[in-house]
Amino acid sequence: MPAKPAACRARVAAVRALAPAILEADLTLVEPPVLAFEAGQWVSVPFGPKLVRAYSIASTPRSPSTLTLCADVTPAGLGSRWFRTLTPGAEVEFKGPLGGFVLGPTETRRALFVAEEIGIVPIRAILADLAERGDYRPATLVYEAHDEAALVYDAELRARTREHLGFAYHPSVSRESGLAAIVDRLVIDVTGLVAYVAGGEATIARVREVLMAKGLERKSVKREKFW
Numbered sequence: 001m002p003a004k005p006a007a008c009r010a011r012v013a014a015v016r017a018l019a020p021a022i023l024e025a026d027l028t029l030v031e032p033p034v035l036a037f038e039a040g041q042w043v044s045v046p047f048g049p050k051l052v053r054a055y056s057i058a059s060t061p062r063s064p065s066t067l068t069l070c071a072d073v074t075p076a077g078l079g080s081r082w083f084r085t086l087t088p089g090a091e092v093e094f095k096g097p098l099g100g101f102v103l104g105p106t107e108t109r110r111a112l113f114v115a116e117e118i119g120i121v122p123i124r125a126i127l128a129d130l131a132e133r134g135d136y137r138p139a140t141l142v143y144e145a146h147d148e149a150a151l152v153y154d155a156e157l158r159a160r161t162r163e164h165l166g167f168a169y170h171p172s173v174s175r176e177s178g179l180a181a182i183v184d185r186l187v188i189d190v191t192g193l194v195a196y197v198a199g200g201e202a203t204i205a206r207v208r209e210v211l212m213a214k215g216l217e218r219k220s221v222k223r224e225k226f227w
């Protein structure tokens with residue numbers, strides 16, 4: 001049963017810059033002291049009545065007392081400004097876990113992951129969780145960012161190809177999303193496939209069209225729309 005979302009208080013334990021405009025923060029829970037969640041879920045940070053920003057949990061359920069969030073602060077709105085103010089010791093509030101962009105315990109299909117820019121965050125969590133659980137099913141990740149520096153978690157993902165021989169990793173650096181074209185080229189057969197696509201709405205729609213044209217059912221394309 002998915003965990004019910006709870007109001008949470010946490011303290012910032014560490015903040016790291018993964019790229020000039022991409023920050024990662026570790027939040028140690030105060031109340032409740034641990035949070036049960038599934039890899040790929042997100043938390044909601046409140047800014048006022050009906051005003052929230054969502055951040056996917058980059059870490060895995062194996063660490064239920066410290067959650068890692070990772071944000072691209074380029075949009076420079078409320079959420080980005082909040083993320084930039086995070087400093088060790090600061091107290092933060094959020095609600096979570098939320099969302100169904102997860103690879104549940106009954107999901108046995110081979111997986112295609114497609115990440116546009118910071119959309120890598122929930123996918124990184126799902127891949128790390130699979131590895132921690134010793135689940136080495138065939139999986140492919142297609143990941144595109146606008147430049148090398150923004151390809152966060154790249155070293156970790158490359159390392160994963162050495163531990164997990166059924167894992168194929170296709171990073172790409174482009175100023176114009178070519179993800180749908182890459183998916184079109186790479187995916188020959190959609191039998192027994194489930195796809196997880198995260199990023200901007202336009203790219204998600206194009207990738208889904210490509211996969212559906214190859215015969216994948218609409219419901220086999222899971223989506224996490226960040227923008």
Ligand SMILES: Cc1cc2nc3c(=O)[nH]c(=O)nc-3n(C[C@H](O)[C@H](O)[C@H](O)COP(=O)(O)OP(=O)(O)OC[C@H]3O[C@@H](n4cnc5c(N)ncnc54)[C@H](O)[C@@H]3O)c2cc1C
Pocket residue numbers: 042053054055056057070071072073075076077078079080081099117118121122224225226227
């Ligand atoms: C389920 C979910 C999970 C999310 N997880 C993350 C996460 O892990 N990390 C993260 O950085 N963001 C994540 N987001 C996006 C995040 O909630 C905010 O929208 C983002 O941080 C921008 O907020 P802002 O207030 O700074 O800018 P806003 O004022 O909200 O946005 C300004 C404009 O930028 C667009 N925009 C927002 N994000 C991006 C982007 N990355 N690239 C290009 N345009 C963008 C918005 O659509 C809007 O048009 C997630 C969103 C959802 C719905």
